[in-house]
Amino acid sequence: MCTAITYQNQSCYFGRTLDLEYRYREQVTITPRRYPFHFQQLPPMDRHYAMIGMAYIQKDYPLYYDATNEMGLSIAGLNFPGNAHYFSQDCDWKGSCLAVHELIPWVLGQCASLEEVRQLLSNVRLMDWPFQPDLPPATLHWIAAHGSEAITIEPLPGGLKLYDNPIGVLTNNPPFDSQLYLLDNYMNLTSQKPENRFCPKLQLRAYSHGMGAMGLPGDLSSTSRFVRAAFTKLNSICGPSEEESVSQVFHILGSVQVSRGCVDLGDEQYDVTQYTSCCNADKGIYYYTSYANRQITAVDMHREPLEDRQLICYPMIEKQQIFLQNA
Numbered sequence: 001m002c003t004a005i006t007y008q009n010q011s012c013y014f015g016r017t018l019d020l021e022y023r024y025r026e027q028v029t030i031t032p033r034r035y036p037f038h039f040q041q042l043p044p045m046d047r048h049y050a051m052i053g054m055a056y057i058q059k060d061y062p063l064y065y066d067a068t069n070e071m072g073l074s075i076a077g078l079n080f081p082g083n084a085h086y087f088s089q090d091c092d093w094k095g096s097c098l099a100v101h102e103l104i105p106w107v108l109g110q111c112a113s114l115e116e117v118r119q120l121l122s123n124v125r126l127m128d129w130p131f132q133p134d135l136p137p138a139t140l141h142w143i144a145a146h147g148s149e150a151i152t153i154e155p156l157p158g159g160l161k162l163y164d165n166p167i168g169v170l171t172n173n174p175p176f177d178s179q180l181y182l183l184d185n186y187m188n189l190t191s192q193k194p195e196n197r198f199c200p201k202l203q204l205r206a207y208s209h210g211m212g213a214m215g216l217p218g219d220l221s222s223t224s225r226f227v228r229a230a231f232t233k234l235n236s237i238c239g240p241s242e243e244e245s246v247s248q249v250f251h252i253l254g255s256v257q258v259s260r261g262c263v264d265l266g267d268e269q270y271d272v273t274q275y276t277s278c279c280n281a282d283k284g285i286y287y288y289t290s291y292a293n294r295q296i297t298a299v300d301m302h303r304e305p306l307e308d309r310q311l312i313c314y315p316m317i318e319k320q321q322i323f324l325q326n327a
Helices: 100-108 114-121 176-186 222-234 242-254
Strands: 002-008 012-020 027-031 051-058 061-069 074-079 096-099 124-127 140-146 149-156 159-164 264-266 272-280 285-290 297-300 312-315
Touching (some): 002 242, 012 074, 051 100, 051 272, 061 100, 061 272, 100 114, 176 222
Antiparallel strands (some): 012 272, 061 074, 074 140, 149 159
């Protein structure tokens, strides 16, 4: 369970929630330009665009959940169980073959626009290669964004399917084209005061603010989160400052966050929003909150030596930070 959005204001923003029942000790990770990326079948990248995002580090390799490169291109992977299709080693494919965990660094390392992403992925198959025996390939699809545009990338039996994503929102199942189609069910929703269309002979009235959005789904399923995030994002109004923009992204994503106990998986396991992020893609500043710490923390990629070869990692601050105003 995850939700990702794009947001355009004075700058371009890319945010997501990660909703899981467990943690992998994720860290805000900056990969400098000269960090050597190695791939299972493709040539290594010894020099590439620098990037920042949230990653699980294994064997000094950043397994990115979401990331933004220095050209403002962003990608996030979201769970896509039952629909993600990967190919086996014996498939007859003459193009490029990638492991699932290689997609984000391979694309962000060399692409500066969505058009370059489309061209790069036109000849790619994703393989069922694990990172290591105890880390099988995650079942994912991806949202990629640059500027005001976004696309959805889905690994299907026929290969990678790329969709234009006009609303800049992605959740989980069903596939993106079905999610977009289901929005037709909510075309009556409005942020404004509703009109009486029930019957003109009845004196019906709006007795509360917000009644134009009655029917907006409030549950935590992926289809409902998709509708709720889309409605909230597309109707949001924000001031021009960085602080207002970042706050607005966190408010939009707050509409789909999961509290512990609300999604019971059994055996005392619960889906929760492990972290929420917002990256200013133009400036390379990565903001985040965690489930335990609601204070926004920021890491600025351009304050680090981007010509280095070593990963730069900042563990998430987990202890709740509270400002005592009258101390």
